[in-house]
Amino acid sequence: MTKILIQSAQILDSASPFNGQTKSILIENGIITQIADQISIQTDLTIDQPNLKVSTGWVDMRVSAPDPGYEYRESLRSVREAAAVGGFTEIALLPNTQPIIQTKGSVSYLTHTGSNHAVKIHPIAAVTIDAHGKDLTEMMDLHQAGVIAFSDGHEPLQNSDMVLKVLQYMQPFGGLFINRPEDTLLTKFGTMNEGLPATMLGMKGMPRMAESMMIMRDLRILEYTGGKIHFTCISTAESVELIRQAKQKGLQVTCDIAAHQIAFTDGDLMEFDTNLKVNPPFRGQSDIDALWIGLADGTIDAIVSDHHPLDVEVKNLEFDLASFGIIGLETAFAVLNTHNTKLSSEQLIALLSKQPRHILGLPTISISENQPANLTLFDTDTEWTFTDKDIRSLSKNTPFIGKNFKGKVWGVINQGQAKLVRQNSEIRNSK
Template sequence: MKILIRSAEIIAPNSQLNGQRRDIWIENGIIKNIANAGELPTTEAHRVYKDEALKVSAGWVDMRALAKDPGLEHQEDLYTVRDAAAAGGFTEIALLPNTHPFTQTKESIIYAKTKGNTHAVTVHPMAGVTIDGKGKDLTEMIDLHMAGAIAFTDGIKPVWHSDILVKTLQYLQTFNGLLINRPEDTLLTQFGNMHEGITSTMLGLKGIPAIAEEMMIARDLRFLEYAGGKIHFSTISTAKAVQLIRQAKHKGLKVSCDIAAHQIAFDDTALLEFDTNLKVNPPFRSQADIAALWEGLADNTIDAIVSDHNPLDIESKKLEFDLAEFGITGLETAFALINTYNKILSVSDMVEKLAIRPRQILQLPVPAIEEGQVANLTLFSTELEWTYLEKNIRSKSLNSPFIGQTFKGKPLAIINNGKIA
């Protein structure tokens, strides 16, 4: 297929073409020609992308999505998660291991990599650190790494066992593997439903205290100093968490972190109406926490932005608030959320956190927008206004508080694996 991207602004922070408008000719998945805007003819192109506000960058990578396949395919499968990712502008996604059965064997890694692999979106399965995610016995991480596991995590569960965490940091150093941990002291958060504060007290809901996240980060950083290796904290949410990681980076520890895109959209007061689609973990925090997250994004304490895509059926959400499950769909709205609420990041900054840093953390090559290179691209607009409508949702599940909301900024297409979506 021959594709012409007409007069697009190239967003490539480390390239001389960054910020310049160019025509890009792609043939059979390869960038064949990059020319001045308006120079390349449209006559031979099978498809032409053209818009005054059109931008193009290296394809985006989501470091945290849950596909529910195998086990709960009625909520999401490996085909529909790719469709949702493409709609959100992601050419590659890293999948959490919280499937049924848990992703902890070579066969499960191969299954995730191959089912639906003719799609434009590439899947990178992550494998469990512990058997069944219970935090007690280590998986065969070297075998899983050789089978294609891109990182190791217990996913929606933290690695709570101190000895297991230390051994994991040591073990992964043998092949430069990455530990991804979601920081939460589950003894402090059990039965919790939302951020612990004035609003939770008013609503009579058990709170999830910020200290439950912060103490686990402090613990893990101390173990990182002791054992060596590297760790990535996923979906941090508090001001103190940002501060702790900032200090650790200044000390030279090999630490990185991300936030979920939806975390900046609401504070805890949004739960006054008991909308279960707003029940997420980590919970929506205070305005002071949100301000700290923006500061962390601006000074690169926070390395990446993730979708934290967790599709759930209506039976899991249409319940009393304290009985509903945690989770939100996020692949299709992640960029739109950040762009709509953004007051501090440049377009290059957003691309850095969606495309560049995730790859560096996961040790994936960063696609270059150069002649002769394989096309792995996201086409997007930061100006286009659009409404997130139920009829257009690609995920199988509808557990999103953003249905009906108008956003500014939208992915328009992805090109990857020689395909367009």
């Protein structure tokens, strides 16, 4: 039997009877067996870190790991390591692999490869065959095979009739449709947000209405069909307001933002750093302010990393030719905590843990005795500098190298295993 002791950690979990209290937590064979002020016992591993906080394990709803097909960008093993360093115990993988995740066999590959790791993978299957937006996949069979949600991932679903059919088809089994709102005809050849910086740089802009128009369309269809929809990676003030109004009407709509979206504006692209080329693009400060308000009032339900690993061959190019994408698993929490001025620590952590779990229909967990230990260990005060040594992804397409952060993840515990980050970012395993 493996025994792990967490010494003197503040518990942040609204479902726990110990919420807000500083306690020691004993874990035996993957189960929390004791929570008390002090615990003195011989263990296999003792975790004792100043100012330590512990929450239920974080869940990332939007991660790309193109394995199979592009394992040199990210493998299932490396994405798990990156997730652990970032504090995530569960991640939902986009279907944009080669071949596309749209068969029971491909789902089984994701769920069984490396399944004894502390980070659990949940497959998102394509909603249309090959993510081409034309013909529906066998969603009922895929749901029964263990798929957690349906989306074409990097490809926004453009066909209105297809959106209508998807929402109707999923209702009998309660499936979740995830769509990234973008009218791709309006953003064609665009490289950054449409605005003054794009004009000054001579770049074709991507207008905000390309996002808001698709949200308006999908909400109108949702009102007609019923069902539920999740908008991922919203980025504009108008999008926040549209979703706020839809929730007030009682529609079953949820949404998330990418963590990196609050760290930069389109004005930061003046040096043509292709690591800042993301989709949706970085917007203006007024949009960032609206995102924070949406997070604070509950309009925005969750935060994702939008982890999208890319190799130098598609990233180290002229800005207009480079691919969109950024890695984010290792930095999501640090970015959010560093820029946060509106949310309590408990509110921020709920956006990474409790609320994504609810949206995806995952089992409810809590930090209580006799419950499975699915935990993230972190603090909100440590100041540190992110370097390439902190990256566990196989790709390094990030603008955060050399950036100073406040708040650090110290490890995760899940499925009877601990993955801990030391001061020098070395990973230690415990089984």
